[in-house]
Amino acid sequence: MKTPLIDNLQYAKFSPRIFEQMRNGGVDAVHVTIAYHENFREMVLNLEQWNRWFEMHPDLIFKGTTAACVRDAQKTGRTAIFFGFQNPSPIEDDIGLVEICHQLGIRFMQLTYNNQSLLATGCYEDYDAGLTRMGRQVVTEMNRVGIVVDMSHSGERSTKDAIAHSTRPIAITHANPAWWHNALRNKSDAVLTALTESGGMLGFSVYPHHLAAGPACTLASFCQMIEKASRRYGARNLGIGTDLCQDQPDSIVEWMRVGRWSKVIDYGEGTASDSGFPEMPDWFSDNRDFGNIRLGLEGTSLSADDIDGIMGGNWLRFYESSFGPQK
Amino acid sequence: MKTPLIDNLQYAKFSPRIFEQMRNGGVDAVHVTIAYHENFREMVLNLEQWNRWFEMHPDLIFKGTTAACVRDAQKTGRTAIFFGFQNPSPIEDDIGLVEICHQLGIRFMQLTYNNQSLLATGCYEDYDAGLTRMGRQVVTEMNRVGIVVDMSHSGERSTKDAIAHSTRPIAITHANPAWWHNALRNKSDAVLTALTESGGMLGFSVYPHHLAAGPACTLASFCQMIEKASRRYGARNLGIGTDLCQDQPDSIVEWMRVGRWSKVIDYGEGTASDSGFPEMPDWFSDNRDFGNIRLGLEGTSLSADDIDGIMGGNWLRFYESSFGPQK
Numbered sequence: 001m002k003t004p005l006i007d008n009l010q011y012a013k014f015s016p017r018i019f020e021q022m023r024n025g026g027v028d029a030v031h032v033t034i035a036y037h038e039n040f041r042e043m044v045l046n047l048e049q050w051n052r053w054f055e056m057h058p059d060l061i062f063k064g065t066t067a068a069c070v071r072d073a074q075k076t077g078r079t080a081i082f083f084g085f086q087n088p089s090p091i092e093d094d095i096g097l098v099e100i101c102h103q104l105g106i107r108f109m110q111l112t113y114n115n116q117s118l119l120a121t122g123c124y125e126d127y128d129a130g131l132t133r134m135g136r137q138v139v140t141e142m143n144r145v146g147i148v149v150d151m152s153h154s155g156e157r158s159t160k161d162a163i164a165h166s167t168r169p170i171a172i173t174h175a176n177p178a179w180w181h182n183a184l185r186n187k188s189d190a191v192l193t194a195l196t197e198s199g200g201m202l203g204f205s206v207y208p209h210h211l212a213a214g215p216a217c218t219l220a221s222f223c224q225m226i227e228k229a230s231r232r233y234g235a236r237n238l239g240i241g242t243d244l245c246q247d248q249p250d251s252i253v254e255w256m257r258v259g260r261w262s263k264v265i266d267y268g269e270g271t272a273s274d275s276g277f278p279e280m281p282d283w284f285s286d287n288r289d290f291g292n293i294r295l296g297l298e299g300t301s302l303s304a305d306d307i308d309g310i311m312g313g314n315w316l317r318f319y320e321s322s323f324g325p326q327k
Numbered sequence: 328m329k330t331p332l333i334d335n336l337q338y339a340k341f342s343p344r345i346f347e348q349m350r351n352g353g354v355d356a357v358h359v360t361i362a363y364h365e366n367f368r369e370m371v372l373n374l375e376q377w378n379r380w381f382e383m384h385p386d387l388i389f390k391g392t393t394a395a396c397v398r399d400a401q402k403t404g405r406t407a408i409f410f411g412f413q414n415p416s417p418i419e420d421d422i423g424l425v426e427i428c429h430q431l432g433i434r435f436m437q438l439t440y441n442n443q444s445l446l447a448t449g450c451y452e453d454y455d456a457g458l459t460r461m462g463r464q465v466v467t468e469m470n471r472v473g474i475v476v477d478m479s480h481s482g483e484r485s486t487k488d489a490i491a492h493s494t495r496p497i498a499i500t501h502a503n504p505a506w507w508h509n510a511l512r513n514k515s516d517a518v519l520t521a522l523t524e525s526g527g528m529l530g531f532s533v534y535p536h537h538l539a540a541g542p543a544c545t546l547a548s549f550c551q552m553i554e555k556a557s558r559r560y561g562a563r564n565l566g567i568g569t570d571l572c573q574d575q576p577d578s579i580v581e582w583m584r585v586g587r588w589s590k591v592i593d594y595g596e597g598t599a600s601d602s603g604f605p606e607m608p609d610w611f612s613d614n615r616d617f618g619n620i621r622l623g624l625e626g627t628s629l630s631a632d633d634i635d636g637i638m639g640g641n642w643l644r645f646y647e648s649s650f651g652p653q654k
Contacts, residue, residue: 041368096375104430202423 004028004070005290006312008203009152009174009241011256013248014053018287019060025287029070029319031108031173031241034194035085040097043090043230047104050081065105069310082319083255084108084173086153086256088119088138092161095134095141102145107323109142110150111135115261118152120158124268128155136165137233141304143168146323152185152241155284159191167321169199173238174241176205180225182211185269192229196237201318203241208278209269210243215279222281223296227312233234235306239315241291246286250276285326330619331355331397332617335530336479336501336568338583340575341380346387347612350407352614355398355520355639356407356646358435358500358568361415364586370417373434376430377408392432394646397639399436399445409646411435411500413480413583415446415465420462421600422468429472433578434501434650436469437477438462438489442588447478447485451595455482462494470495473650479512479568486518495649496526501505501568503532507552508539514594519556523564527557528645530568535605536596537570549608550623553637562633566642577603 005026011033012018022030034050035043037126054121056065064070064080073080083106091097101109111131111324112122119135121128139162142149149170151159156304162170172195178186187195192202204226211217229238245253253276257268267275283292299305332353338360349357349496361377381390389549391397400407418424418436430435436621438458439449446462452593458466469476476497478486489497497551505513515523518576519529526563531553538544539552556565572580580603584595594602610619617638625636 023600040371042366043422044427045421049425051423051426094372094375097371099378100371100374102429103432104427200453 001071001076003308003311003313004074004223004235005017006070006315007031007240007244007287007290008171008201008242008315009033009084009205009244010246010255011248012244012246013252016057018058018246019053019079019147021287023060023077025290027079027287027290028073029064029080029082029315031082032082034083034106035090036087036113036256037089040090040092040094043085044104047083050083054081063105064321065107067316070316071317072244082107084110084148084150086110086150086276087113088117091138093118095132095137095198098138098141098147099145102147106147106247108148108150108171109318110153111139112154112158113155114153114257120162121155122153123155125155129166130157131161135161139165140167142166144326146325148322153251156188156191158231159187160194163191163194163198163200168326169201169318170195171201171203171318173201174205174207175202175205175211176210176225177229180228181210183210183269185210192233195235199237200207201237201243202233202316204229204240205241205243205314206281207243208280211281214279217281219281219283219292220299223293223300226297227300227302230302230306230310235302235309236314238310239318240290240311242284244286244321245277247276328398328401330635330638331401332568332638333642334358334395334569334571334614334617335498335528335642336411336532336577337571337573338622339571339573340579342574343384343387345573345613346380346384346406348614349385350404352617354614354617355400356391356409356642358409358411360413361410361433361444361633363414363583364416364588367419367421370412371431374410377410379524381408390432392434393650397643397646401425408435411437411475411477412441413477414439415444418465420445420461422464423507425465425468425474426472426478429474429544429572433474434646435475435477435498437480438466439478439485440481441584446502447489448482449480450482452482455484457484458488466493469493471653473652474648483515483518486514487521488519490518490525490527495653496528496645497522498530498599498645500528500530501532501537502558503537503552504532507538507555510537512537516559519527519560523560526564528564528566528641529560530566530642531556532568532570533608533611534570534598535607536593538608542608544608546608546610546619546623547626550620550627551553553624554627557629557633557637561645562629562636563641566645567617567638569611571613572604575604580604606612
C-alpha cells in the first residue's frame, strides 16, 4: 500500500470546505488541536462539534483512534482526524481524566502551552523548573494508556525531563530547529538530538513565526533545512506538523495567547504592530499544497524512501506504537 | 457456548469483595448504575473510579461495551461491567453529550428518575405529560448512537410515549408487574404488553419494595410471577435486573431519593419509620445467589431454554442489537 500523507498538527477553522481541501490534497490523516485553554467540560463541547462534523460528512472525514484508521482512510478515500490538546488544561488537576481523554479519542497532549502548567514549564517562562511532581505522574499515566507527550510549546529543561522520564517516545509535533531559525518556539540541537535518539518524532512547522525569513521563507530554504535535519537526526524521526491555522479570525490567536490567564494582551510570537495571524508563505496556504513540499524535498538529495517517510510514513509508524496501552 | 448469566441492574457499593462474589456466582455480565443525580463532570468522576477498578482487578472485571464482551467474559472467567445512568442528569441540557456518553461506554440511560426531567416524567409525579420536546430529540439520538432507553423509574404515559417514539426496542431494566405487587415502581400490564410486543426487555427486580410481601417474599412466589409473565409476554423478552444495592450505607438511599432537588427529606418507596435500605429476601443477598433463582425457576413449568434465556440469554441477544450505531 502507498505511504500515507499525514499532517500532524493543524488548528484551522475547520469547515466542510477545508475537509474537501484535505481530500483534494490527498491528506490521509490530520492531527487536529481541540483545546488550548479549555477545561474538561469546555473541551467536551469541542468534541461534540467534531462528532457533528463526523455525522454530517462521513464521506470526507472520520474519527481516527488507531494507526489502522490511517489505512482505512487510504482505502476509503477519506481523512482520519486524530485529536490532541496543546495544553493540559482539559485534565484539570485530575489524573483520572488522562484515561477518560484517551477513551474519548485524545492521542496527543502538550504538557504546556507557553506558560507554566501544573505539569511543566512553557517556552515563554523566564525560568524552567522542569517536570513537576504531578507532571511526572501524568507522563507515566499517558505512557500507560497511550497518549503521546507533546513538548512543542515547552521549555528546554522540561522537554529534556519529559524525554528522560517518559518510557515511550515523545513528540514535538510542530516546531523547527533553532539552528535554522532562532525563535523561542524552535528547538535546540540538544533537545532534537535527545528527542530523536529516544525514538521521538519532530514535525516541521510551516507557521511563519517558525520559519527563517518568516512568510518570505522559500520552499528551497525549508526543504534544505529538512535535508540537513535528516542528515543530523536521521530521516526516520521526522515528519510534518504544519500548524495550519487557516481561516481563523485574529480573535483566535488572541485566545490562543491569552486565554483567561491575563488581563493584559500578550503578543506571543507576534508584536503590537503585527498582532494577528501571520501571512503564510506562498508555497503553503492549505491542504492542497502538500505536493509543493514533496516537490521541494525531491529537489534535495533525500531518497524517495526518506521523503515518503517524512510526508507520512514516519508518523504512521509512530502511531502504530504509540496509541494503544503500554505493553 | 453456554448461555451467559447476566444481571442487568446493580448499584452495589462495589469493591474487590463484590467483584470476587460475581466470579464465585458465575456472573458473566452486570449492568451497573454510575449516576443518579450527577452532572456530566461528576459522572466522569464515577467513570474514573471504575477505570481504577479495571486497572487494579483485571483478573476479575473489565469494561463491557459490546455483546461480544459477554462472550469474552465467559472465555476468560471474568465479569464484563456495562454502564448506565438512572437519570439523564449527566447529559445536562446538551444533546451532544449523548454521543460523548456512548463513546465513554454508557449503554443504558433512564429518561427520568422518579421526578420530572428535561426529557420525560417520573413515576412519582402527580401528572405525567409524556415525552418532552427535548425528550423526543434525545430518544432519537440515543437510537442513533446505541444507548438503550430505560424507563424503569418513569411514569405510565412517558413510558408508552418512549416505546412509541423509539425506533429501537427499549428496556425496563429493573421492575416487576403491578399485577403481582402494586407499587408505583412496578409496571402496568398495558406498559409491559407494549414493551414486549415492540421487542423491549423487562428485567425482574429483587429489590424488596418491588416484591409481593417485601423482604418476606418467597422464592416460589417470585418464580411463579416470572412463569406467569412468560406465559403472558413471552419468555424471550424477560431477564433479571436485581437492583442489588449491597453494602450501601443508608446515606446512599437518601442521595438516590433526594439528590440536590429538595431540602425536605423524601422517603421514596420507604417510610419515615423505615427510611433505609430494606432487608433483602433470604434467597438473594449477593452475586452468589443467582443459583437460587435458577433453582426456583426450575421448579416451575418453564422450559430449560426459557430459563437460560431469562437468566442471561435474552439480555445477550438484546445487547447484540442495541449497543452499536443504528443500521
